[in-house]
Amino acid sequence: MTRLLLESAMITGFVAAMMLLIEYLNVVSQGKWGGWLSSGRVMQHILASLLGAIPGCLGAFTVVSLYSHGVVSLGAVVATMVATSGDEAFVMLALIPRTALLLTAVLFALAVLTGLVVDLVASRRRHLSPPCPSLLVHQEEQLLPLPGARLLAQWRDCSAARGILAVGLVLFAIAIAAGRIGPTRWSWVRVSLLAVSAASLFVVATVPDHFLEEHLWRHVARKHAPRIFLWTFGALAASGPVARLLQVQGGAAGNPWLLLLLACVVGLIPESGPHLIFVMLYAQGVAPFGVLLASSIVQDGHGMLPMLAHSPRAFIVVKAVNFVIGLLAGAAAIALAATTIF
Numbered sequence: 001m002t003r004l005l006l007e008s009a010m011i012t013g014f015v016a017a018m019m020l021l022i023e024y025l026n027v028v029s030q031g032k033w034g035g036w037l038s039s040g041r042v043m044q045h046i047l048a049s050l051l052g053a054i055p056g057c058l059g060a061f062t063v064v065s066l067y068s069h070g071v072v073s074l075g076a077v078v079a080t081m082v083a084t085s086g087d088e089a090f091v092m093l094a095l096i097p098r099t100a101l102l103l104t105a106v107l108f109a110l111a112v113l114t115g116l117v118v119d120l121v122a123s124r125r126r127h128l129s130p131p132c133p134s135l136l137v138h139q140e141e142q143l144l145p146l147p148g149a150r151l152l153a154q155w156r157d158c159s160a161a162r163g164i165l166a167v168g169l170v171l172f173a174i175a176i177a178a179g180r181i182g183p184t185r186w187s188w189v190r191v192s193l194l195a196v197s198a199a200s201l202f203v204v205a206t207v208p209d210h211f212l213e214e215h216l217w218r219h220v221a222r223k224h225a226p227r228i229f230l231w232t233f234g235a236l237a238a239s240g241p242v243a244r245l246l247q248v249q250g251g252a253a254g255n256p257w258l259l260l261l262l263a264c265v266v267g268l269i270p271e272s273g274p275h276l277i278f279v280m281l282y283a284q285g286v287a288p289f290g291v292l293l294a295s296s297i298v299q300d301g302h303g304m305l306p307m308l309a310h311s312p313r314a315f316i317v318v319k320a321v322n323f324v325i326g327l328l329a330g331a332a333a334i335a336l337a338a339t340t341i342f
Contacts, residue, residue, distance in 0.1 A: 007302075008233040010181045013172045014058065014193060015306045016225045017200040018065040023215045024203045041073070041119060042112075048076035049111035052083030052303075053104055055093065056189050057272070060084045060303025068224075068310040074122060077307070077314070078321050079115025083107045086301015087272035088279055095283050099292075107296055114325055151206060161217035165204045173197040227309040232302075259291045260330045264323055267298025270308070275299040294330025298322050 051059030063080040066072045085092065085107070092100035154162070175181040176193045183190045204216065263278045278295040281287035300322070307315040 004233060004237055006181050008229055009172075010176075010193075011057075011061070011232050011302055011305060012225055012229040013181070014196060015061050015065055015228055016220055017169070017172075017196045018062055019069070019220050019224060020200050020203055020216055021196070022065055022069055022071070023220070024207065024211075041075075042116070044072055044076050045079045045112050045115040045119075048072060048080045048115060049083040049108050052080035052111060053108050055085070055087070055089035057084070057086055057301045057303045058189065058192055060086075060300055061306060064303065064306045064310070067314075068306070073115075073119050074314060074317070075115040075117075075119030078118045078318055079111040081300040081303060081318055081322055082114050082297050082325060083111035084300050084303050085296045086275070086299060086303060088275050088296070088299070088301070091276060091279055095279065099282075099289070103293065103296060106293065110297065110325065110329060114321070118321060154209060155205075159209060159213070161221075162204060162209075162212055165212070165216060165221060166201060169197055169201045169204060173201070224309070228306050231308040232305045256288050256291060256334050257331075259287050260294055260327070260334060263287075263291050263295040263330065264298045264326050267295050267326060268319055268323065270300070270302065270304050272301040288334050290330040290333030290335075293333050294326040297326035297329055 048063050051063055053059070060080050063072060063077055067074070067077050083104075085103075089100065089104075092103070172181070173194055176190060176197065179185070179190075182193050204212065207216070259278070259281070263275075266274050266277070269275075275295050278287055278291055282289065282292040298319075304315055304318065307318065
């Protein structure tokens with residue numbers, strides 16, 4: 001239970017901090033940065049796939065946050081989730097580095113292509129739920145950053161919202177630095193979490209009261225963060241029993257087609273861990289490359305958990321698309337005897 005709570009807190013904290021930074025960048029740029037990212041469809045999918053290709057789930061969390069604000073399309077989310085292998089990417093880099101690099105290149109190419117196709121097919125419905133309408137630039141928010149005198153005045157008369165957010169971010173950063181939340185050892189993931197926390201704390205400390213109250217407190221802290229935490233905790237709690245029910249049976253190991261189907265089904269679980277079964281089977285020479293490819297396409301670590309809070313319908317659609325792509329790509333790889341290459 002403690003592990004689930006801490007893991008849920010890490011995911012919620014990072015996603016909420018990213019949402020906070022997205023809104024801040026939108027105001028500072030007067031809405032131009034979001035328009036630039038959403039205007040170029042090909043570049044959007046390339047960037048989304050690159051973020052997904054980063055080992056771990058931080059890139060996937062970032063793209064889901066952008067989608068929830070209407071900045072990127074559903075196809076960009078699909079591309080990210082095809083490209084990402086979650087925390088399993090770290091294991092593959094350590095265990096089968098050559099295959100891991102080749103797999104990343106294959107996933108990236110498939111991700112860009114799949115994302116473009118999804119958006120072309122669903123061009124009139126690029127979002128399956130109304131994007132969060134918070135990315136609005138008000139006239140009174142064009143003063144960012146505030147002069148020093150006003151900053152001091154705001155802190156002398158610090159509002160409850162600013163104080164709660166600042167203390168929460170400081171405690172979150174301390175927990176990350178101490179290894180109580182997130183990675184237990186120093187790594188680029190811990191550094192990234194601390195950097196996002198520090199940037200978010202800077203925003204909370206310097207923005208005007210109106211921006212903080214309307215965007216950060218009422219929208220991110222009160223509306224999104226509780227939903228993200230509850231959905232994440234619930235999904236993590238349910239995934240353990242489901243994963244145990246879907247453990248690889250002895251008879252499946254000798255049947256690549258049954259392994260392929262099982263890899264795709266297990267890939268639907270929104271958690272890092274169960275998918276390591278297929279990494280190990282490939283490393284031991286039991287499973288062909290097509291099974292590893294299908295597992296990596298369908299599974300996304302924890303990357304899609306925040307989408308449950310934003311839009312369960314979009315969550316189902318993305319997972320369904322990736323399931324089909326993973327099944328087809330894995331079947332093609334097995335049929336072409338790709339194990340002789342990889």
